[in-house]
Amino acid sequence: MSQTTTATVKRVNRTSYPKKKIKLYEDLQTLAKSYNVIALSKMTKVRSAQLMSIRKKFRNEIKIITIKNKVAQRSFEKIFNDVKGLEFLNKELEGQCALMFTNINPFKLNLTFDKNKIFLAAKGGDIAPNDLVIPAGNTGINPGPVLSEFKESKVPTKIDQGTIWVSKDTVVAKTGDSISQKLAALLSKLDIKPIEAGIAVNYAIAEGLEFKEKDLKIILQDYIQEIVKSYQEALTLSVEAVYFNKESLPLILLKAKQQAISLSTESGYLSPDTTELVIAKANSIADNLSRQLESRGYKANN
Secondary structure, eight states: OOHHHHHHHHHHHHHHSOHHHHHHHHHHHHHHHHOSEEEEEEOTTOOHHHHHHHHHHTTTTEEEEEOOHHHHHHHHHTTTTTSTTHHHHHHTOOSSEEEEEESSOHHHHHHHHHHTOEEEOOOTTOBOSSOEEEOSEEOOOOSSTHHHHHHHTTOOEEEETTEEEEOSOEEEEOTTOBOOHHHHHHHHHTTOOOEEEOOOOOEEEETTEEEEHHHHOOOHHHHHHHHHHHHHHHHHHHHHTTOOOTTHHHHHHHHHHHHHHHHHHHHTOOOTTTHHHHHHHHHHHHHHHHHHHHHTTOOOOO
């Protein structure tokens, strides 16, 4: 086939390809080359309103694109040599996915999303993330057909001052239970939003390194406690080894002073810091000797 014929075929193929997919194909290559981190999020449990909120909040820091997996894979195949790690990312593109392009490191990115989780109203079929409780008190709802919904969920109620009151705190679903459509509707009427929602970083590449979801899970409080523990152990070691630094010097001097006072007291050496301690020790020894003599029948002359 001649070069002219080949070029013609390419033009025909490109022309017949949907413009939207062509743009996605090209944009993905540009973005992959422009940012240090590419993160993948599975979107099966993410609602569109939530995604829009995240996009708006982080529009200057994170570029979020919902993708067609095949288009993304073919696009990235062309730049494997330019962006390290894309071959790993391509293998993770399954199901409904979104890609995030950013210069924020993957750990901070995951923590950022954890801090921006929201609570949504339950839908029929959602799984209770914890025990769901309808609290006692005034619901503000007027009596009517809704009373049967409370009864069906075994929530005790009473009518007071023209509104429905819940008589006591009532667990309507246990952790892991499937929430029925009727219960979801009742919770919505009570403005109870039990479903925690947020974008998760399921996979990421940064400077050729790959990070899986379990690698990115950091419990910040545990991490802080580990740092504090390490600091305290390092400080203790510095004091014991008499290694001088800004933090250990005051403690080393204090320890040296305490040891010097203890040694002076034991040896009976009098100084402004030890006189009272030496006298107190001498009195204690004298009292002990006196008790021993008395136990043997000797009595001190007054």
